[in-house]
Amino acid sequence: MRLRLKERITATVLANVYNSYDIIGDIVIIKTPNGDIENAKKVATEILKLYPRMVKAVFMQSSAVQSDFRIRQLTFLAGENRTITVYKEYGYLFRVDVERCYISPRLLFEHKRISDLVTPDEVVVNMFSGVGCFSIFIAKSSGSKVYSIDVNPVACKFMQENVRLNRVFDRVVPLLGDSKEIIVSQLRGVADRVLMPLPELAFEYLPYALMALKSSGGWIHFFDFQYAANRQVAIKETCRKVAMHLDALDVDYNFSFSRVIRSVGPCRYQTVLDIYVSELSSKFL
Numbered sequence: 001m002r003l004r005l006k007e008r009i010t011a012t013v014l015a016n017v018y019n020s021y022d023i024i025g026d027i028v029i030i031k032t033p034n035g036d037i038e039n040a041k042k043v044a045t046e047i048l049k050l051y052p053r054m055v056k057a058v059f060m061q062s063s064a065v066q067s068d069f070r071i072r073q074l075t076f077l078a079g080e081n082r083t084i085t086v087y088k089e090y091g092y093l094f095r096v097d098v099e100r101c102y103i104s105p106r107l108l109f110e111h112k113r114i115s116d117l118v119t120p121d122e123v124v125v126n127m128f129s130g131v132g133c134f135s136i137f138i139a140k141s142s143g144s145k146v147y148s149i150d151v152n153p154v155a156c157k158f159m160q161e162n163v164r165l166n167r168v169f170d171r172v173v174p175l176l177g178d179s180k181e182i183i184v185s186q187l188r189g190v191a192d193r194v195l196m197p198l199p200e201l202a203f204e205y206l207p208y209a210l211m212a213l214k215s216s217g218g219w220i221h222f223f224d225f226q227y228a229a230n231r232q233v234a235i236k237e238t239c240r241k242v243a244m245h246l247d248a249l250d251v252d253y254n255f256s257f258s259r260v261i262r263s264v265g266p267c268r269y270q271t272v273l274d275i276y277v278s279e280l281s282s283k284f285l
């Protein structure tokens with residue numbers, strides 16, 4: 001996109017917009033280093049002209065991703081002033097309000113990677129589901145049952161809609177609330193696999209992920225953020241810290257896979273670690 005924009009607007013205007021942007025459905029979200037709205041509007045207008053069929057609205061991200069709900073403030077720039085759209089991944093549809101729910105196209109590969117690991121007879125608990133991307137992807141591709149939790153009522157409402165939209169009502173169970181409380185009260189010992197796609201709460205909520213697993217054990221997909229000199233060090237640090245926590249809980253485990261999902265700033269990485277936990281002691285049941 002930037003290359004095509006270069007032909008249409010001056011370098012000075014374009015310098016006010018970062019290279020990275022999100023395309024979610026027919027909405028584009030651009031980022032600026034200084035919040036310069038006038039130049040951002042010029043860029044937005046050109047984006048609409050360049051992609052009139054694909055893009056219907058352009059917004060500027062005007063805050064960092066924040067709060068428990070992991071959402072960001074947006075400023076309207078051009079096109080239709082609406083923040084609801086339908087985002088498509090591998091043919092699955094996700095209706096979402098991009099300002100009131102978390103959504104990131106950067107998790108696309110991870111959605112597919114984890115879905116490919118799930119077998120039809122498994123029960124899955126997704127502790128931080130957003131509008132249901134992992135949960136619906138898993139239920140659609142493997143046919144397994146997914147308990148899909150989120151604390152944001154708006155995200156949960158869209159998740160329910162997406163369950164209908166993708167026809168997985170018999171397999172995905174949307175649950176509104178704090179995953180810690182829901183696991184303690186309703187989901188102890190039910191899961192073969194637990195997803196933890198919220199790095200900010202990952203270490204605190206790890207004991208609850210263990211509690212959700214069946215006594216025979218199972219898989220945990222653990223997401224983390226690490227400051228590190230490079231990708232290898234980031235992965236090593238995630239493994240070291242998770243091992244420390246699991247050792248303290250006296251759990252038998254092994255790490256089967258790890259990777260950096262993306263770089264999220266200078267020397268800061270999002271990592272994911274697949275953990276296999278074997279037979280759990282009665283303290284988790």
Ligand SMILES: C[S@@+](CC[C@H](N)C(=O)[O-])C[C@H]1O[C@@H](n2cnc3c(N)ncnc32)[C@H](O)[C@@H]1O
Binds near residue numbers: 129
């Ligand atoms: C990073 S987003 C999840 C992304 C999502 N899995 C996806 O693939 O698009 C984290 C989500 O966790 C939710 N959340 C935050 N704290 C929570 C809690 N204590 N219990 C359940 N959900 C929580 C937020 O509302 C947010 O939707």
